[in-house]
Amino acid sequence: MKLDCKHVWEHISEYIDNSVDAKLREDIERHLEHCEICSAILDSTRNILILTADDRTFELPVGYSERLHERLAKELASPEQDSDDK
Amino acid sequence: MQTTGANETELIARILGGEKELFHDLIRPYERMAYLTVYSIVKNETEAEDGAQEAVISAYRHLASFRGEAKFSTWLTTIAINEGRKRLRKARGAAEDSIDELAEEKEGDYTPAPLADWREIPLEALERKELREALRVAVAELPDIYREVFTLRDLEELNIVETAQALGITTGAVKVRLHRARILLQKRLVPFLKTMAPARRSFFGRAR
Numbered sequence: 001m002k003l004d005c006k007h008v009w010e011h012i013s014e015y016i017d018n019s020v021d022a023k024l025r026e027d028i029e030r031h032l033e034h035c036e037i038c039s040a041i042l043d044s045t046r047n048i049l050i051l052t053a054d055d056r057t058f059e060l061p062v063g064y065s066e067r068l069h070e071r072l073a074k075e076l077a078s079p080e081q082d083s084d085d086k
Numbered sequence: 087m088q089t090t091g092a093n094e095t096e097l098i099a100r101i102l103g104g105e106k107e108l109f110h111d112l113i114r115p116y117e118r119m120a121y122l123t124v125y126s127i128v129k130n131e132t133e134a135e136d137g138a139q140e141a142v143i144s145a146y147r148h149l150a151s152f153r154g155e156a157k158f159s160t161w162l163t164t165i166a167i168n169e170g171r172k173r174l175r176k177a178r179g180a181a182e183d184s185i186d187e188l189a190e191e192k193e194g195d196y197t198p199a200p201l202a203d204w205r206e207i208p209l210e211a212l213e214r215k216e217l218r219e220a221l222r223v224a225v226a227e228l229p230d231i232y233r234e235v236f237t238l239r240d241l242e243e244l245n246i247v248e249t250a251q252a253l254g255i256t257t258g259a260v261k262v263r264l265h266r267a268r269i270l271l272q273k274r275l276v277p278f279l280k281t282m283a284p285a286r287r288s289f290f291g292r293a294r
Contacts, residue, residue: 009198011267017246041098044279046270048221052240057218061131064138068117069110070133071139075146076106 003031008038016046102150107254109146114161117142119242120166125130126237128228141166156251160293163238163252193267196269199276217278224274232267239264 008031014020015028032039051057094112101108113120118167120141125134145152195283225233238249238262249264250257 005181006197009269010265011200013268014261016268019246020260021188027291037200042199044201044276045268047200048271048275049240049268051218051221052225052236053243054218055118057221058122058125058241059116065117066293067135068113068139068142072110072113072146073275076109085241 003027005031005035005038008032008035009041011043014035015042016049088247095154098149098152098158111147112274113142113145115160116162119159120162122241123166124170124173126233127167127230128173129142132135133173134170137169138166140280141169144169157248160248160252161243161246163242167234167252172251185261194266194270196266197273198269199290201276201279209221217275220275220278223240223272227274228270230269232263235260235263236267236271240268 008015008028011020011024011028015025020028034040087194097108097112101112117138120138121134124137124141125131128134128137139163145165148165152158156164225236228236234253235249238244238252239246244252246257246264250260253260
């Protein structure tokens with residue numbers, strides 16, 4: 001089947017996740033071979049996901065880990081308190 | 087994405103057996119995840135940090151009830167989501183509780199933005215701080231239900247099934263929300279990328 005651009009866009013997220021079936025995948029790839037617009041959309045979306053997964057994009061507050069483990073240490077040192085959260 | 091492998095299962099058994107200190111090691115790989123999960127809901131650094139601490143303490147206190155049907159990471163994420171939502175409810179007031187549900191029905195324009203000159207944008211552009219900042223802002227501005235799914239899936243890299251488990255929604259809903267979140271971000275960031283490209287070109291033009 002020959003796909004139009006709109007059809008490709010509808011499946012772009014699943015295509016990136018590799019969760020479209022083999023036939024659709026093939027159709028999308030055939031479309032991408034000759035469609036600059038869809039290729040650019042796919043590339044830009046992929047790059048946004050790469051940037052999202054990059055630890056430098058979403059940083060933790062400075063000292064977060066130290067404070068967390070400090071708090072945890074206090075909790076571990078305190079007597080068992082199963083009753084307060086049942 | 088770590089699995090609840092043999093080591094983790096053993097670690098949990100030892101903690102429950104009395105070696106409490108090992109909980110520090112159990113939680114270490116997931117402390118970033120706990121923070122980002124709460125942050126995606128409350129969108130405030132201080133609240134997110136307090137909430138992540140509460141979630142971790144709660145996971146420790148309830149560790150005996152972790153049965154291993156889900157991964158430990160998914161279980162912890164669920165606790166973090168609940169903690170985040172509890173804080174959000176407190177901040178917003180209960181009256182607005184149903185707002186998120188309405189967003190699902192909303193018909194929006196989920197068409198990506200075309201950009202002809204993406205290929206001319208050098209890869210180094212992705213290294214630019216401005217782009218990271220623009221992405222952070224765009225994610226923060228996503229509707230809540232899209233941001234939650236996007237955070238678990240694309241930031242914390244849970245798979246579709248784990249994301250659905252953690253949020254208590256169907257895998258179909260995860261896919262729809264994820265698709266919309268990604269397209270909305272693509273649309274938001276394209277204008278930013280477009281202004282970036284000519285700037286790079288003129289820079290190289292001058293240099294030559």
